[in-house]
Amino acid sequence: MVIGVAKFFNNPLHSHHFRLHLPLVRAIASLEQTIETAVETKAYHQIPDLISSLKQQSPQNSNPFSFLSDLTLDRRTQVTDEILQSFIAFKPRSLLQPVYSHLLTYALQSPNPLPLSFAILQRTLRSGFSPVPQTRLLLSSAWLHRRGKLQSVASILLEMESIGYNPDSGLCNYLLYSLCAVDQLQEAVKVLKGMGKAGCVPDLAGYSTVVNSFCRIRKSAYAVEMMKEMVVKFGLNPRQGTVVKLAAALRANREIWIAVDMIEFLEKEGCNVGFESYELVLEGCLECKEYILAGKVVMRMTDKEFIPYIKARLRVVEGLVAAGEWELACSVRHRFAKLNS
Numbered sequence: 270m271v272i273g274v275a276k277f278f279n280n281p282l283h284s285h286h287f288r289l290h291l292p293l294v295r296a297i298a299s300l301e302q303t304i305e306t307a308v309e310t311k312a313y314h315q316i317p318d319l320i321s322s323l324k325q326q327s328p329q330n331s332n333p334f335s336f337l338s339d340l341t342l343d344r345r346t347q348v349t350d351e352i353l354q355s356f357i358a359f360k361p362r363s364l365l366q367p368v369y370s371h372l373l374t375y376a377l378q379s380p381n382p383l384p385l386s387f388a389i390l391q392r393t394l395r396s397g398f399s400p401v402p403q404t405r406l407l408l409s410s411a412w413l414h415r416r417g418k419l420q421s422v423a424s425i426l427l428e429m430e431s432i433g434y435n436p437d438s439g440l441c442n443y444l445l446y447s448l449c450a451v452d453q454l455q456e457a458v459k460v461l462k463g464m465g466k467a468g469c470v471p472d473l474a475g476y477s478t479v480v481n482s483f484c485r486i487r488k489s490a491y492a493v494e495m496m497k498e499m500v501v502k503f504g505l506n507p508r509q510g511t512v513v514k515l516a517a518a519l520r521a522n523r524e525i526w527i528a529v530d531m532i533e534f535l536e537k538e539g540c541n542v543g544f545e546s547y548e549l550v551l552e553g554c555l556e557c558k559e560y561i562l563a564g565k566v567v568m569r570m571t572d573k574e575f576i577p578y579i580k581a582r583l584r585v586v587e588g589l590v591a592a593g594e595w596e597l598a599c600s601v602r603h604r605f606a607k608l609n610s
Contacts, residue, residue, distance in 0.1 A: 304333045308348055313355035317364035320371065334375040346385055346432055349376070353392045362396060369393040370401050377407035383415055384428040391429075391440045405447035412444060413456065422463030436467050442475045449482035457482070458495070471503060477511045484514040489522050493531060500538050507535070509543045516546040520553035528553055529562060532569070544575045551581055560588030564597045571604040 300319070307315045320333060337345050349372065356365055373393060376386040386408065393400055415425050426436040441464045448457040457479050461471050476499040483492035492515050499505040512535065519528035528550045532542050547570045554563035563585050567577060577585070582605055589598035 300331070300333045301336055305336045308336075308352070311351070313352050314359065316352065317356075317359065317368050320367050321364050332371050332375045334372055337375065338379065342381055345379075349385055349389065350433060353388060356392070356396075365396055366398045369396065369398060373400060373404060374407070377404065377411055382407075382411040383425060384432060384434070386411060387426075387429050387436065387440060388432060388434045390443060391434065391437065394439050394443060400443070405450045408444065408447045409451045409453060412448070413453065416456065421466075422460050423466035426464065426467035426469065436464075436469050438464075438469045438472050438475065441467075441469045442472070442478065445475050445478050449478055452486075454479065454482055454486075454488070454491070458491070461495075471499070473499070473505050473508065476503075476505060477508055480507070480511050481514055484511075484518040487518050487522055489515070489518045489524055489527070492518060493527065496531070497534065500535070500540060506540050509541070509546070512540075512542060512546045513549065516549040516553075520549050520556070523553070523557055525550065525553040525557050525559055525562065529566060532566075536569075544570075547573075547575055548577060548581070551577055551585075555581065555584050555588065558588070560585065560592050561594055561597065564589050564594065564601050567601050568604065571608060574608065576605065576608045 303319050304316060307313065307319060337348065340348065352372065356368070359365060369389065369392065373386060373389045376382055376389055379385075390400065390404070390408070412425070416422075426441070429436050441460065445457050445460055448454070448460065461475060461479055464471060464475075476495060480492050480495045480499075483489070483495065496507060496511075496515060499507065515531065516528055519525065519531065532546065532550060535542050547566065551563055551566050551570070554560070554566055567582075567585055570577060576582075586598050586602055589595075589601065
């Protein structure tokens, strides 16, 4: 790298840039060369301190692990593994975050990002760190490139075994998060359905990510399907925030009958449905002028000792009376009176 820099700046046409950027060039060369020396001498424990002490001098877009490109793929994999293993017992752990970040970014931008990037990402997550935002795009691109070669979800994940690692749910969940972040939701569903064959059982975090993402873009049919799958197939109890988002999406799409059915399904399966979800569904019923359905929702709410907001209570009773449902209207008013007392 230093030779290349020298050739560039020896050109008279570039000499004025040399005077302006000499401190910057020295900073780049200094950090990368220092890290390279630490790697050559297997002094991996020095890397976190080196990056921490020199990062203020190094430009943001430089990567101190760029020299790894000069190594063969096998050697690069070996060196990266040795670095990761040396960090397992390293303290203070806070110094590891920028190291993992640089190493992961470099690996994801290399010609063969997987499965090595998975190993770095897994170690990053297990250390309690959140990868930098650009990781989501880089990881999604690398994943989709491999999937474009008609490789199965499980086969790509299991390539980690060839370098001494094993995929886990935490890694898969971040992959799901990344795919959803770039609106590759259908691919996220395929990962969710295929990760089990790699020994990674889908969990609440993974399903919540996918369901929430479908709700965000109001693809409620897919969200309902994923919600039912997580409950029936894996026995997972959805988070209240996820149920609320699904209820809001169904209300926005005016699919209020489906929303009511979803609440009944969740409660039948022993899942908790909170006040906010009920209130959203009730408001949806009123917006669609489904007053009888609204009355039935209110009866279920009061069974749980949930009492709707006063405006909703008035609209339900008035709507039932206007629809000629006197008996249901009286039952609803009686429930309200009992709870208010």
